[in-house]
Amino acid sequence: MSNGKSDDRALYYLDDLQAGQHFTTGSHALDAEQIKAFAAQFDPQPFHLDEEAAKDSLFGGLAASGWHTMGITMKLLVESGARLAGGIIGAGGEVTWPRPTRPGDVLTVESHVVEVTPSKSRPDRGMVLMRNETKNQKGETVQVMTAKLIVPRRPQ
């Protein structure tokens, strides 16, 4: 299981995954305090720290660090997304932020399996390309993250 707690979700090995499968997470409500606390630690720029300073920035108002949106996305995936055998382990990925994440946003992640590729050199595992779209409460996409995940094959 992915977080050490009891977990009712189905467990997916590489063999259980195929292109087109779809998963949806629970939600996370974001507020200005969380935005500022993350920014103070990991992205201390005025438009993530201070409402007044943010008005004069490209964002036109307080916005979450993109990496904060990513952290929340990861938490949602771990706690309520596809439960992968071995956990969610990424070799890498791509991200875009089509619009800012704002105080008051309620985020949910929709995931799609894009591609499943068994490893040629390592018969016990493979690579899964997963597209994770993070949406706000209006259904607007705030982040698209496509991850290359390492997933074990079902033991024989």
Place this chain on the structure above:
Amino acid sequence: MSNGKSDDRALYYLDDLQAGQHFTTGSHALDAEQIKAFAAQFDPQPFHLDEEAAKDSLFGGLAASGWHTMGITMKLLVESGARLAGGIIGAGGEVTWPRPTRPGDVLTVESHVVEVTPSKSRPDRGMVLMRNETKNQKGETVQVMTAKLIVPRRPQ
């Protein structure tokens, strides 16, 4: 300036940037407590939370969440990397983690300007492709993040 404090670094507008320019940040020392605190909030998986559980994982021991390595990278870039006019604002990017980040690692970021592209539709800005390599104290690369940054042109 990027963080609201007085700052001795040169300020770079789009016009001041060109392919091949190189920047190096200060360093950040990582320990097991930081790794677990980040994981508890944003990536609650056993191999980021617990030394014993991590032994049986693909990582073979406690490892930082890749998004924690990213957060530290971002902090280093904001505080001691290239000081960009308008701040470090990313439209998106790509990331890989060639090896895990471990407790005791001391991280530094080396950045290279890959490409500078003035916007055709917005004459006041452009896009900078920046490759950011995060290295540990042995000089081993733990993360490569190539970001598309929005950078303003120098006002006339």
